[in-house]
Amino acid sequence: MTVERIDWKAEAEKRKDAFLEDLFTILRIDSVRDDEQATEENPFGPGPTEALKAFLALGERDGFETKNVDNYAGHIEYGDGDELMGVLGHVDVVPTGTGWETDPFDPVIKDDRIYARGASDDKGPSMAAYYALKMIKDLGLPVSKKVRFILGTDEESTWKGIEHYLKTEQQPDFGFSPDANFPIINGEKGNATVIIETGGEAEGATHELVSFDSGLRANMVPQDAVAVVKSQNPAELENGFVDFLDGLPVTGELAVDGDQVTVQIVGKAAHGSKPASGVNAGTYLALFLSDYAFAKDANTFLEIAALYLHDDPEGKKLNINHVDEVMGELTSNPGVLTFNANEGGKLTVNMRYPQGTNNEEIFKHFEEKLSNYDVKLTNAGGKEPHYVPGTDPLVTTLLDVYNRQTGLEAHEQVIGGGTYGRLMERGVAYGAMFPDSIDTMHQANEFMAVDDLMRAMAIYAEAIYELIK
Secondary structure (H helix, E strand, C coil): CCHHHCCHHHHHHHCHHHHHHHHHHHHCCCCECCHHHCCCCCECEHHHHHHHHHHHHHHHHCCCEEEEECCCEEEEEEECCCCEEEEEEECCECCCCCCCCCCCCCCEEECCEEECCCCCCCHHHHHHHHHHHHHHHHCCCCCCCEEEEEEECCCCCCCHHHHHHHHHCCCCCEEEECCEECCCECEECEEEEEEEEECCCCCCCCEEEEEEEECCCCCEECCEEEEEEEECCHHHHHHHHHHHHCCCCCEEEEEEECCEEEEEEECECEECCCHHHCECHHHHHHHHHCCCCECHHHHHHHHHHHHHHCCCCCCCCCCCCCEECCCEECEEEEEEEEEECCCEEEEEEEEEECCCCCHHHHHHHHHHHCCCCCCEEEEEEEECCEECCCCCHHHHHHHHHHHHHHCCCCCCCEECCCCHHHHCCCEEECCEECCCCCCCCCCCCCEEEHHHHHHHHHHHHHHHHHHHC
16 A cells, blocks of 8 residues: 555544554543642542553553553653654543543443543544554554654643653654644633632631632533531522522522522533633532622632633632733633632632743733632642744644645644643644544533544544655
């Protein structure tokens, strides 16, 4: 078979059954980072380690060279040459949250969709990219460069796994991460996180905020929120809650047990880089409670959430909003909101920002806007914006392959999400979501269409080959 006559889609289809079997093996592993079970052997808990080892075992089975770097990350290698291409995926997943109709770690196919945590972020696309590399090897195609399929284990949190890997392993010269959207993502916004902490004083008013809990990760829009209130007037909250919910995009329940009131609100989860796509249960709950009399610290916690964080995906209320012609607008996501009487409150806000502003500038606005409150502000750092020009051969090659296989328009894109593509100076994200795909990343009932994964596999195979031949 000559290279010119390779039917990449047909080759992908030949491997469909094996692909699904291997993907299901990886999807069945609960690879949520678990710091409580972290050890020297399992730096992010047993789940990510198990998933990494299972993926590398596939590479060994298929005759690739593999390397596990201290269970932090690993790679599957093919080819030889002076230049190194990287294809960077990850095996960890975000917490499952609530609202699933199936077991998130027992993958099922319904209506040509694979339902499981990690189906679209990022186990499904990573497996498609692996099978693309396997296809090139199976076909015995000549290559002039080395390619490493690199797997991280905590992409959804701190990136310490891939950072540990890069301390000892060669930095790829160029490459992509199969962890976003087609046609391409050649620009990624910066990532900044600010933590707002309050005291824990809760007594001395009509209502005492015993606890408030919402959010799983800073990069997820909180779907659930629950508060426990000790109240001298439970009926006031109970009556007000019914009116509050009327016409809002949330549901909720309020239960009274003596002087204890438990309030629950359910919104809609979404990726933290797209806060407008979700409904933040935490800020809605704070909005409700902020209308009532709470003690100093509890009131501060609720007021900041309600006045400065609620329903403001562009950060206008904090004066951090900024728009760049190429990279678009800043987004702001209050991802984790917690309060415990006596221990204190914490609001974790994650921003994705374009060129033209920076981490320090954003933090300065937080300080200015919240200067009248007795709070502690922490700049938790982040990542600068990343951009590879559309004229770069990496970008033009990937767009050409996408256009050739799909017939669809191929153009540059910028996202708020961060991918491993930014780890390479000439690095981008490439699929596996298509323009008509339904994005369920970080949501309950996450899924990926089987046809999309097969299309992605064919595109990845041709693209990788074009870049290393």
